[in-house]
Amino acid sequence: MTAQVSDHKDQAATDLGPLLKVENLCTYFFTDDGILRAVDDVSFEIRRGRTLGLVGESGCGKSVTALSLMRLVHQDESSVERSLFGIKTGKVKS
Numbered sequence: 080m081t082a083q084v085s086d087h088k089d090q091a092a093t094d095l096g097p098l099l100k101v102e103n104l105c106t107y108f109f110t111d112d113g114i115l116r117a118v119d120d121v122s123f124e125i126r127r128g129r130t131l132g133l134v135g136e137s138g139c140g141k142s143v144t145a146l147s148l149m150r151l152v153h154q155d156e157s158s159v160e161r162s163l164f165g166i167k168t169g170k171v172k173s
Contacts, residue, residue: 080134080140080144098126102122104120104121106140118147
């Protein structure tokens with residue numbers, strides 16, 4: 080999976096810090112055949128005025144990354160670990 084960033088606004092808008100910062104995101108699914116590491120150690124940030132695009136082959140973890148960020152991965156069948164996961168709303172949540 081590859082992350083590509085594009086600038087859309089001036090530098091002053093990006094100096095406010097990231098709107099979203101993800102570090103070391105891991106999402107594992109526990110199956111009868113063992114552990115499936117769908118997302119393993121993914122990190123990125125999105126700054127104000129920029130666009131982030133996740134690009135990769137089928138099955139590389141793009142959708143699971145998005146579902147994990149939105150906390151829509153079913154808890155009973157998976158483990159989502161975040162060392163830092165924040166959405167900027169005045170302070171970063173951990």
